[in-house]
Amino acid sequence: MSTGVTVSSMSTYAILGCGSVGHAVADALTAEEKDVLILDKDESRVEALRDQDLNAQQQDISEDDVVEAVADRDVILILSSDVDANKEAVRAIRDRGDDQYVVVRASDPVSEDELADLGADVVINPSTVIADSALRSLESGELEYKARQLADILRGASGKLAVLAHDNPDPDSIAAAVALAAIATEYGVEADILYDGEIGHQENRAFVNTLGIDLHAREDAQPLSEYGALALVDYAETGDNEIGAEVDIYIDHDEPEEPIEAAFTDIRKNVSSTSTILTKYLQEFDLSPDETVATALLYGIRAETVDFKRDTTPADLTAAAYLHPFANHDTLEDVESPSMSPETLDVLAEAIQNREVHGSHLVSNAGFVRDREALAQAAQQLLNLEGITTSAVFGIVDDTITLAARSKDIRINIGNVLRDGFSDVGEAVGHSKQGTAEIPLGLFTGIETTESNRDTLLSLSEEAVRKKLFDAMGVESSTGSGSGSSESTNGT
Numbered sequence: 001m002s003t004g005v006t007v008s009s010m011s012t013y014a015i016l017g018c019g020s021v022g023h024a025v026a027d028a029l030t031a032e033e034k035d036v037l038i039l040d041k042d043e044s045r046v047e048a049l050r051d052q053d054l055n056a057q058q059q060d061i062s063e064d065d066v067v068e069a070v071a072d073r074d075v076i077l078i079l080s081s082d083v084d085a086n087k088e089a090v091r092a093i094r095d096r097g098d099d100q101y102v103v104v105r106a107s108d109p110v111s112e113d114e115l116a117d118l119g120a121d122v123v124i125n126p127s128t129v130i131a132d133s134a135l136r137s138l139e140s141g142e143l144e145y146k147a148r149q150l151a152d153i154l155r156g157a158s159g160k161l162a163v164l165a166h167d168n169p170d171p172d173s174i175a176a177a178v179a180l181a182a183i184a185t186e187y188g189v190e191a192d193i194l195y196d197g198e199i200g201h202q203e204n205r206a207f208v209n210t211l212g213i214d215l216h217a218r219e220d221a222q223p224l225s226e227y228g229a230l231a232l233v234d235y236a237e238t239g240d241n242e243i244g245a246e247v248d249i250y251i252d253h254d255e256p257e258e259p260i261e262a263a264f265t266d267i268r269k270n271v272s273s274t275s276t277i278l279t280k281y282l283q284e285f286d287l288s289p290d291e292t293v294a295t296a297l298l299y300g301i302r303a304e305t306v307d308f309k310r311d312t313t314p315a316d317l318t319a320a321a322y323l324h325p326f327a328n329h330d331t332l333e334d335v336e337s338p339s340m341s342p343e344t345l346d347v348l349a350e351a352i353q354n355r356e357v358h359g360s361h362l363v364s365n366a367g368f369v370r371d372r373e374a375l376a377q378a379a380q381q382l383l384n385l386e387g388i389t390t391s392a393v394f395g396i397v398d399d400t401i402t403l404a405a406r407s408k409d410i411r412i413n414i415g416n417v418l419r420d421g422f423s424d425v426g427e428a429v430g431h432s433k434q435g436t437a438e439i440p441l442g443l444f445t446g447i448e449t450t451e452s453n454r455d456t457l458l459s460l461s462e463e464a465v466r467k468k469l470f471d472a473m474g475v476e477s478s479t480g481s482g483s484g485s486s487e488s489t490n491g492t
Helices: 020-031 043-051 083-096 109-118 126-155 171-186 202-211 274-284 291-304 314-326 329-336 342-353 372-382 414-422 451-472
Strands: 012-016 035-040 056-058 075-078 101-105 122-124 161-164 191-195 215-217 229-233 247-252 262-267 356-358 361-368 390-397 400-407 427-430 434-440
Touching (some): 020 035, 083 101, 109 122, 126 171, 126 274, 161 171, 171 202, 171 229, 202 329, 202 372, 247 274, 274 291, 291 314, 342 372, 361 451, 372 390, 390 451, 400 414, 400 451, 414 434, 414 451
Parallel strands (some): 012 035, 075 101, 191 215, 229 247
Antiparallel strands (some): 356 361
């Protein structure tokens, strides 16, 4: 069923069945001075239409001779409330063999399928159209209501706003924080963007440095309780609800593991990025984003959806389209193509060498690592291997086994997989597409960690980590008693 036909401005139209729907369409087309023919079997209705100077004829649209009446028409809109008559009209028109563009009214999903099978180009179910319109109106009204609430909180802030991103923030979290800070500025409220952890990924560092985004490590800032207001953006991935201060604003595209109490909360699981949500607020506040904000938000959306290839929603696309003319695309290209550090290259090489694959699941050990973000980059790169839907790379950072995982498998939530596998021995956080876990190195062996025995600990821990990971993902590794097929190049 094609819906991509472009109708010429000189097209002629026929409306078959002119009840309330047909009459509304006829009024709209004639208002645009279109050539419209109306066919209806009700004589009194036809006379009333003629009294309105409309071109109307009496015709039973279920009869085969209807095709002669509309033979010279380019677009035929079959809008009777009698679905059986509509089916007969579509059948007769298609049996004639002409290529007229046919739009037809259905009454339910079954008749939608039947009319499509008969050859209609577009099938319209009024109840679905009304429901979609109602939902769009509800969404628009809810956003307007939420925007008023957010504005009230910003107006009532007693001092500077702290905007806290999730730990080791990614582009979506940073961009959302930048946008909220920009909105706060419009209400006369200064804002500090804070984070815990580090910004280690090369792309993330390039993102922050190239755009000149002012971020502050939380440990270097004043206590959160001393700010006039506190906002958390894209914070669910942190998995830590011990904030240490009262939260005024919480905005996220994912549900936190434990509820976060806040005066204002906006969680939208029907979009793929928090940057999308903040873009909608900019539009609702009628604020044109400056180049930095627009570029940050567009990159946040693109990074979270892997350039619109993963879990992208219509809202993400419309937000990106809105941001596109405001953004600096040369800057985006610079950010998206940073040079890979020598250590990251070494970690990736080690992870490729040591990979173990079962089905579409890959697990690898990268050995001793200085930059934990290199593990995340390696996991992302390995996810691009043919046939791989879930990847996990672990290594030793200081005295901790650090694990980074990525997934594009809609059947699993990789954050939950890590929590199931490692929350009893360490800390695990994440969501459906990515996650991290940290486990004290000596926990798997009961041996105290010293400089001299770290290699031994790594060797003893590796088998346990791999087995726990594969078990949590629902597959058996070759380190256990499993008989599943595997590709293993484990060199340690």
